[in-house]
Amino acid sequence: MSELAGPVEVVGAGLLGTSVGLACRRAGLEVLLSDVKPSHVRTASGLGAGRPRRPQDRPQLVVVAVPPDHLAEAIVAALEGSDAVVTDVGSVKGAPLAEVTEAVTPEALARYVGSHPMAGSERSGPLAASAALFDGRPWAVTPHAGASPEAVELVDELARVCGAVAVRLDPADHDLAVARISHVPHLAAVLVAAQLAKAPADHLALSGQGVRDVTRIAASDPGLWQQIVGANADAVLGLLAQVRADLDALIDAIDGAHHGDATALGAVLARGVAGTAAIPGKHGGPVRPMASVFVSVPDHPGELARLFGDAGQAGVNIEDVHIDHDPGRPVGLTELVVAEEHTERLLAALESRGWTTHR
Amino acid sequence: MSELAGPVEVVGAGLLGTSVGLACRRAGLEVLLSDVKPSHVRTASGLGAGRPRRPQDRPQLVVVAVPPDHLAEAIVAALEGSDAVVTDVGSVKGAPLAEVTEAVTPEALARYVGSHPMAGSERSGPLAASAALFDGRPWAVTPHAGASPEAVELVDELARVCGAVAVRLDPADHDLAVARISHVPHLAAVLVAAQLAKAPADHLALSGQGVRDVTRIAASDPGLWQQIVGANADAVLGLLAQVRADLDALIDAIDGAHHGDATALGAVLARGVAGTAAIPGKHGGPVRPMASVFVSVPDHPGELARLFGDAGQAGVNIEDVHIDHDPGRPVGLTELVVAEEHTERLLAALESRGWTTHR
Incomplete structure (x- = not known):
């Protein structure tokens, strides 16, 4: 079996690349960083995501994390520049695979296994990165027919090291x-x-x-x-x-x-x-019947804390929250989503503590 | 000017009608209830939304709160059965107005002013009702050209009594x-x-x-x-x-x-x-730049309370919350939306209290 021992090279130190670096460092792996922008490498290594790659470094795994338009070219460069296993974290798998297949030998291609962590943010750049970005998220691993089984296992292992859940899919299916x-x-x-x-x-x-x-x-x-x-x-x-x-x-x-x-x-x-x-339920389990409890919450710091404190004391787990933006006054209508069987208990607990609620 | 003194009759004691009754009772007004289902009237009056209507009652305002397919017919019956001002809380205004216009005299039509509170719930029926359902919500008031100004003012007043913000619109425009x-x-x-x-x-x-x-x-x-x-x-x-x-x-x-x-x-x-x-900002004001802070939260009662408590102690108001449903393990990724200028303060406060965060 393939064990991820490092070093892991990250090509492209933006949000995703820097987060991969931070997660691998958290697991004790050596991380090598490169980026066309030297400032990104400096920022990412300053955050503890790894150190700048040197020419003599020999990575075990290269993670390509560049924008979609430059993916194929960066994957080809990584395959030709080392004998490491190469993956990428792009959101589309078929088009770059087709380009890479045309550009490299079958032996090199066997070392490439695409992947796609289902995580992101409306922000970008290394400053937005976090070791926790992938925690509990699905991470699609998308081997092509000619990929070596060891390479596929190594990319599965990367997903696990980053705290994600590997989901195996064919590239076209992905x-x-x-x-x-x-x-x-x-x-x-x-x-x-x-x-x-x-x-x-x-x-x-x-x-x-x-x-x-x-x-x-x-x-x-x-x-x-x-x-x-x-x-x-x-x-x-x-x-x-x-x-x-x-x-x-x-x-x-x-x-x-x-x-x-x-x-x-x-x-x-x-x-x-x-x-x-x-759509699958929380934690991938079956969908449980949920119900909503609505609460009027004054719009200043501390009130939501008091609300969640009161809900927590009732022993009810809040599964989801929506805050309705109130057009006319400084009160927010907050929707607490809880398992249906907990609705009455939550309503009673909140009302006894003076909250204005309805279902 | 028109003052809403009551009695207010509510026709249709479902979610919206019963909520109107509860809100009017909260304001000290007498409320008369009717519904084709006697059980709805019993439930709604049991909740304190008013008392069953009697034949000799003389309402000042009738609020029609029946399903869309029966709106026009119920509005016509209300106009012909009393000399009260009549409104409805249906989500469409043009089609019922056209039907009512054909069916009644111009004098009766002058007493009808449609309206539409922008509130609801995925639930229905009187048990889901609440006096707080309309608090701070927009409530469209949609007078036709022949409506009497006094009737229009009375419906504006109903929206205010229910805690909503009246928004005046032409029926077609609505x-x-x-x-x-x-x-x-x-x-x-x-x-x-x-x-x-x-x-x-x-x-x-x-x-x-x-x-x-x-x-x-x-x-x-x-x-x-x-x-x-x-x-x-x-x-x-x-x-x-x-x-x-x-x-x-x-x-x-x-x-x-x-x-x-x-x-x-x-x-x-x-x-x-x-x-x-x-889309207008919270409280109808200008849109302020918002930013998100992501926090990993263990998925059991009390953890969200602790998180909001820690955020509240940092003096940061949480403008919105999303809880990401985690496919693989009992940790939720919680997104806290805050004014952009508060991001750093919130991150520092949460990290110093041991939370795993990222932007």
């Missing part, structure tokens, strides 16, 4: 998966947000939590997303063609409902409910 | 606004979720917070949404035609990016960013 659970949702959020950009202020004043949730991710860096979507164009276009057909069917269904037959509209809405139920 | 900030985002969430319903489990295992946020509202009651969208078909279809044109343009733009020209794709993504920035 690209379809991220198109579905990340790229297409992102583009849908962009389309909805684009409608808001044209809206008058008194329309936007009616905005609630729903539209904020739907559009939140559309605020992410357009330059990065342009590269991601461009690199995964085939999978994204295939799904968008389905979305377009579904949208046409939805338009017909609404027209039908307008003329008295709402059956088709009801069926579309029911498919949406089924889709939300298909 | 329907366009909710199509944009509620119905179309809802349908976009449904289309994205419908794609997930077809996905294999190992694709869904990669799901992160983004797709959960985008699809959350698609889980709402399809029967209710079928009625809402059907009643607002014109405004929704107009916007969906724009979304369809935008989707076609997006598909072309991705195809362009795939063939080397990403300019158009970049422009679409930038419009999405602009749209998210157009």
Whole structure:
């Protein structure tokens, strides 16, 4: 079996690369850093993510963490510049693999295994990095048919060392998966947000939590997303063609409902409910029935602490939280999501401590 | 000026009607309840939302809170059954107004002023009601051209008594606004979720917070949404035609990016960013720059309380919270959203208390 003993070289000391470096250092591995920007290497090594790579270094594993547009070229350089196993952390796997396959020998290609940690941030650069970035996150490991089993195991091991959960997927399958659970949702959020950009202020004043949730991710860096979507164009276009057909069917269904037959509209809405139920539950386990408790919380420091303190004393675990942005006054409506069977206990505990609640 | 002195009659003792009753009782007003289901009236009056209406009662204001498909008929019955001012709390204003206008005299019509509190819940029925449901929420008041000024003022006053912020809009304008900030985002969430319903489990295992946020509202009651969208078909279809044109343009733009020209794709993504920035900030004020701090939190009761306690002691107000559902282990990644200028202070305070954080 392959043991990750180091050194690990990180090419590209941005958010992801520096976080990989920090996580590997946390596990006691030697980390070598390189970046086209010397300032990134200085910042990352200052943060304790490793030391600058020297020409005579012999890494066991190279992790390529450069922007999507430069991935293939950096992977090829890493394969040709050493005999190490090489992986990358890019969000698309098929397109760079095709380029790398054309550029290197089958022997070199056997040392390459792509991967993709499902972690990120709206921020970028080494200063945003953290050893904890990957803790508990899925990390897709995507071997091609010619990858050596030892190389695949070593990349699995990297995911584990970083605190993540390795999920094995074929590269094409990975690209379809991220198109579905990340790229297409992102583009849908962009389309909805684009409608808001044209809206008058008194329309936007009616905005609630729903539209904020739907559009939140559309605020992410357009330059990065342009590269991601461009690199995964085939999978994204295939799904968008389905979305377009579904949208046409939805338009017909609404027209039908307008003329008295709402059956088709009801069926579309029911498919949406089924889709939300298909997302796996917390901790990958089965979906438990959840319920929401709403609490009015004065909007100043300490009040949320008091609320969570009171909830904690009732022995109820808060599974999720949403804070509704209050348009008119300094009180926030806070939604606490808890297992359904704990609702009554939580309500009773909060009310007995003077909170204004409702379900 | 019109003063709301009561009695207020509530027709339909579900979630919204019972909440209106509770809020009016909180303000000391007499409340009369009616519902086609006698059990709803018993439950609502048991909760303190008012007493059953008697034939000889003379309400000053009738609030119609029945499902969308029965709105117009209930408004007409209220106008013909008393000389009270009549409002409703339905989510669509144009279609019922047109039906009511056909059915009653101009004198009766002058007493009708539609309205729409922007509050609700994934739950329904009187047991889910609360006097606090409308606290701080926008409440659209939508007078038609023939409405009497006194009636309009009385409905404004109802919104205030319920703790909401009255927002005056023309009925057609209201329907366009909710199509944009509620119905179309809802349908976009449904289309994205419908794609997930077809996905294999190992694709869904990669799901992160983004797709959960985008699809959350698609889980709402399809029967209710079928009625809402059907009643607002014109405004929704107009916007969906724009979304369809935008989707076609997006598909072309991705195809362009795939063939080397990403300019158009970049422009679409930038419009999405602009749209998210157009949503008004918390408390209706200008949007302040926010930043996120991520903290690893053990997943058992009391840990979130300790986290918020530590944040509160640093004097930092938490503006929003997201808890990332962790696929592999009992630790949640919690995102605290705070004013950008407080980020460093919060990070320092949490780290000094032993929390694992990153930005």
